[in-house]
Amino acid sequence: xxxxxxxxxxxxxxxxxxxxxxxxxxxxxxxxxxxxxxxxxxxxxxxxxxxxxxxxxxxxxxxxxxxxxxxxxxxxxxxxxxxxxxxxxxxxxxxxxxxxxxxxxxxxxxxxxxxxxxxxxxxxxxxxxxxxxxxxxxxxxxxxxxxxxxxxxxxxxxxxxxxxxxxxxxxxxxxxxxxxxxxxxxxxxxxxxxxxxxxxxxxxxxxxxxxxxxxxxxxxxxxxxxxxxxxxxxxxxxxxx
Amino acid sequence: xxxxxxxxxxxxxxxxxxxxxxxxxxxxxxxxxxxxxxxxxxxxxxxxxxxxxxxxxxxxxxxxxxxxxxxxxxxxxxxxxxxxxxxxxxxxxxxxxxxxxxxxxxxxxxxxxxxxxxxxxxxxxxxxxxxxxxxxxxxxxxxxxxxxxxxxxxxxxxxxxxxxxxxxxxxxxxxxxxxxxxxxxxxxxxxxxxxxxxxxxxxxxxxxxxxxxxxxxxxxxxxxxxxxxxxxxxxxxxxxxxxxxxxxxxxxxxxxxxxxxxxxxxxxxxxxxxxxxxxxxxxxxxxxxxxxxxxxxxxxxxxxxxxxxxxxxx
Numbered sequence: 001x002x003x004x005x006x007x008x009x010x011x012x013x014x015x016x017x018x019x020x021x022x023x024x025x026x027x028x029x030x031x032x033x034x035x036x037x038x039x040x041x042x043x044x045x046x047x048x049x050x051x052x053x054x055x056x057x058x059x060x061x062x063x064x065x066x067x068x069x070x071x072x073x074x075x076x077x078x079x080x081x082x083x084x085x086x087x088x089x090x091x092x093x094x095x096x097x098x099x100x101x102x103x104x105x106x107x108x109x110x111x112x113x114x115x116x117x118x119x120x121x122x123x124x125x126x127x128x129x130x131x132x133x134x135x136x137x138x139x140x141x142x143x144x145x146x147x148x149x150x151x152x153x154x155x156x157x158x159x160x161x162x163x164x165x166x167x168x169x170x171x172x173x174x175x176x177x178x179x180x181x182x183x184x185x186x187x188x189x190x191x192x193x194x195x196x197x198x199x200x201x202x203x204x205x206x207x208x209x210x211x212x213x214x215x216x217x218x219x220x221x222x223x224x225x226x227x228x229x230x231x232x233x234x235x236x237x238x239x240x241x
Numbered sequence: 242x243x244x245x246x247x248x249x250x251x252x253x254x255x256x257x258x259x260x261x262x263x264x265x266x267x268x269x270x271x272x273x274x275x276x277x278x279x280x281x282x283x284x285x286x287x288x289x290x291x292x293x294x295x296x297x298x299x300x301x302x303x304x305x306x307x308x309x310x311x312x313x314x315x316x317x318x319x320x321x322x323x324x325x326x327x328x329x330x331x332x333x334x335x336x337x338x339x340x341x342x343x344x345x346x347x348x349x350x351x352x353x354x355x356x357x358x359x360x361x362x363x364x365x366x367x368x369x370x371x372x373x374x375x376x377x378x379x380x381x382x383x384x385x386x387x388x389x390x391x392x393x394x395x396x397x398x399x400x401x402x403x404x405x406x407x408x409x410x411x412x413x414x415x416x417x418x419x420x421x422x423x424x425x426x427x428x429x430x431x432x433x434x435x436x437x438x439x440x441x442x443x444x445x446x447x448x449x450x451x452x453x454x455x456x457x458x459x460x461x462x463x464x465x466x467x468x469x470x471x472x473x474x475x476x477x478x479x480x481x482x483x484x485x486x487x488x489x490x491x492x493x494x495x496x497x498x499x500x501x502x503x504x505x506x507x508x509x510x511x512x513x514x515x516x517x518x519x520x521x522x523x524x525x526x527x528x529x530x531x532x533x534x535x536x537x538x539x540x541x542x543x544x545x546x547x548x549x550x551x552x553x554x555x
Contacts, residue, residue, distance in 0.1 A: 052437055078439040086437075092430035094495065103427045106420045107439035114420040158439055 011060035035208030083160035286456035292494030295429030300357030308461030334458020342447030379472025493541025
């Protein structure tokens, strides 16, 4: 049995009268690729926001690397090793692609190393992602796939143990999806655990070791890709009765 | 040596200033340059929060007046020496900035700006009703007859402001080039993404508001002696809010050079206009120039020059 990296227990999140997450529990193991799927509005991004610390939970607890992170602010969680990409890319628009990466590189480094030159490290990540040609371009001028790659590259620059990819492939062509998928697979091969939120089933099924299905803020199914495909509850959630 | 030259530049500026006080007697020159230097401090301080961090502060008069009134109060209460007044003014306004920093947790964008404007009104109302520091009618300040090292008090005030301006620009330049400046820029571009990339956004914002407020307060400390009368209307003057915002916008908000250039140009233009045309025309000039820059050169003079240089090379 692999060791548990992230443990989410009975997490609840309300927005006013709307219950976005109800009693959600899940684990992510060391080196695992976890797929997180569910219909629109099922609470996937809310769950990610709770795990990354953008939102505070209204109940339940979270542990990461055997530490309680339930009340930690987002930047502390990032330094512990949780990094995310955003569904709608949020680049630092006044900076070049390279400078975008230098932010997480600097701020996840120990305080005495923050003034050091991070260029080489940032370039190595850009090479892995295939964005090195755009290193000195202002991030405001990137295309959609480049922005999505930048999201992943910037998350990697935070030196994560757990990478959360929030719909990194939405709106991309089939070839581009394969490109992103190859990057994520390569990262996982280096030992990084990954949570992938995705609507493109072909990608999720191929990539995930295990899949969790959310519907209306509850987990309705969990299992290997094959099990999920044949799960009647999942079918119902997506297609109705 | 690369690290030493900014220090040398700063020291030589102070040296030249000191030399000037030895040879120049015209009191108007000191009066006018004092105002310009004061705007360098205010614009630079504003820019640390407004330009680097992206939080637009309309409350410059509040911080400036807090410095001026802290000094007035301490002078009336216990005749504290000038250095103490300067530090106390910076401290009180810095604390006010600290409070403003926590406000950024809940208020962003235009709502933050409105709150800073409200802060000014609230503080002005408090001062108007505080008789000890003069209330609404204000209080006359008598300059000390003699001052150590200087032949007149104007020269002394000029040197104080020159030190403050040099210090403020040095601080802004240091922040801009350090990892703190990068973090502030990340907050300006996208606060949520910055937090998720490990930037302690609250801590950095509080640092920016405290520093910005403290510097503005220090700029206000010599004010009562400069005009020899302190009253709420002039200490809380909206001109400070407009100017300290317009100067960085005209010069360029992303570098330390921007507010410096903007303050020198606009401040000098205002002084000239006050003497030659009308003392009320000041703000009109600011308004016209600001509108022109927002439309024609949104990145300010520094951005404009950079773009031209780049085109030349390309």
